[in-house]
Amino acid sequence: MSTPFSVPTVDIAPYVGTGTADERAATAAAFDEAARTVGFVQVVGHGVPTAVTDAFAAALDEFFLLPLEVKKRYRTPPEVNRGYAPPKTESLSLSLGLAPSNRMHDFFEAFNVGAAVSDFPGLGLPEADYPENVWPAEAASFRAAVSAYSAEASRVARTLTTVFADALGLPEGFFERYTDHSLDVLRMNNYALEPGALDLDGDLTGMGEHTDYGIVTVLWADRVAGLQVLGRDGGWHDVQPADGALLVNLGDLMARWTNDRWMSTLHRVKPPIVDGTIRRRRSAAFFHDGNVDALVETLPTCGGDGSPYPPITVGEHIRAKLAGSRAGVANPDADREAARVLAAQNRT
Template identity: 55%
Template structure:
């Protein structure tokens, strides 16, 4: 049975207006969590309770619709990372090049669009228009509110990350002013009467997140989210009351030459004491960076004894490889280091 790992709880409320010493202390705490775990619980984030309640109402309202209504929001191709994804449609471990049974979640995605950046030439592959449902009536307003709140927190975290890496706090701004940002609503619950769980099947298979940083809201349901430590063991993570889970993505691992962790994580099929599948909800906001941002090792993160571990790559190229895996079910051949970690871990 997996043990629970204590993810640091960090109050960032003093970062925006605090003095130099307070900002440095917050950055040091964030940097330590980034090095040691790659996950952190952030409080003092300033996200209003009303926005959280609106998010939960939107998740409940949309996933409570009849399947035929949800399917009306399905994109015409898996290459379009928007709208509804049905149960057992994706395999997140494929983003690392590791085969697995289909994942037990349904999802709804929105994200940054070309129309939000008038006069800027952006690839439709990464900035498709959103597919909004007609019902529930308040869904779009509630989700757009959450998208804005989570995005503001993600950008605040990148300023803290920069200070923690001994860089100016605006260092990452040129890499994120036209960022590919995606909000994914996840619902883990099989339809009534459907209890088919294959051996080794996950709610969401083992993976790392693809971009810079993820802002995660999730139900406090266990078993559920698990992260892998440096020894290859899995640990349960339960969100702290009032906190947002923050984890690093592949871009920060590449920038820092793996000094910071893009932590492997997965979601177990949530079950109760009788072994019956129960519901779990989450909302993951992925702040991935500009599609044409070239990510290579940062100054000070490589030396003669620690040469760069990754070749330079643009954010757009990296995301394309990952999404062709998880959504297109093409095993990704470009994540050898992460795949080796997943395959060497405990069950």
């Protein structure tokens, strides 16, 4: 009999405060087990103040409830991963090479901010990878609230990489040299459409099936249905954040680093429809992706009998993924992930 699908809860308080060596070891072991078996984790003990997340949620409302023509003033070209993305201008499944006829059909809207060249003076980083942020003047509290939450999410992500090093038997601080000018992005999503914007048909997609691209994702979300995770049983399972928890999942680069010891789990968002209308859902994913020039290759503690993953830089990997989701260029190098999605589709 197969084990029912569930997302484990891991308390990282021993790494946030002054935990003992035994407490940290227990946290690292629990995270390793979750990363091996599910790839998604309910993280508690993270220390993010409720006042910060409350102000952040209010800031999302302030921006996303603006008129569409105002929000579109902050749209950037597809190759610039910043600013506003209107509904149906992206297709996340193309990051796996999967959407039919390269159709951009995901109905979420989003606003992205992230690490910029000006954050790392003197390093000469490429502006194409570290573009400057744009901030909506019409939402007065948006910049301050978003910046405060982003700082907290960054702290949580970096705390988690400390957990990773312990869990994988690596030296203390191992990941720091790969992340001291990390390509971090905070993507704020809004799942809602004006009445009559489209028909609620069977093909309606909030966000297409995909894996995340980088090291680790820290997700804040409303406790509203929509997020689904692909389990080892080949089925899609509904997942919501536990009360007070942040949902954390691993990205492709951790799967590469660990030779698939840890899972970069496929997930999607299906539209929360109540009484024939789409129920609004908000989420914000903080992507901790690593330095653009960092070379990712199989970790010495995860070599086993060899790895199917050739070495790749963070920048090369992220650019190929973004070319799919934002510019409609199907990714030809994600065949294993695509096969898992197609297998799940054949079961439904």
